[in-house]
Amino acid sequence: MRPLFTLLLLAGFTFTSCKKDDVINPIDPRLAGQWEMISVRDNSTNEVFTKPPSVPENVDIIISFTSSAKGKISGALTIVTSVTGNFSIDQNNGIIIPAVFYTYPSFDIFWSSASWDQQFSDNITLSRSYSFDSSGNLNIGCSNNRILTFVRKL
Secondary structure, eight states: OHHHHHHHHHHHHHHHHTOOOOOOOOOOTTTOEEEEEEEEEETTTTEEEOOOTTOOSOOEEEEEESSSSEEEEEEEOTTSOEEEEEEEEOTTSBEEOOOEEEEOOSSOOSTTHHHHHHHHHHHGGGEEEEEEOTTOOEEEEETTSEEEEEEEOO
């Protein structure tokens, strides 16, 4: 009787421990939060774009997760343009942002802010990977050989 009980107990543990996980959990908690874009580097030309000194506002985004591998991006560009979109990530530091929607104001109150905003809008939907540098900055690599760099806002 004892061997049969042990066998049944072992079988029970085996079946409960072999449950298939349907969800791969690639979430990287370091991604979540508020970020300010500080530069865009074109790796083809080694040119680095930064915010013009005449523009007092920032390109700020908030990254939040809605599931283990998907989430939302929201925020504002320099001319009070609202930004919303979705993203997905994978276990290999891949990030896809298929579309971003903008709500523009009727005019640009800051000289040259449109060029800084455009660095974000022209590149963010080309996102393919993300990484963090030694300072904790978020780097988003794009399929057009550009890297958007963000610093965490507190």
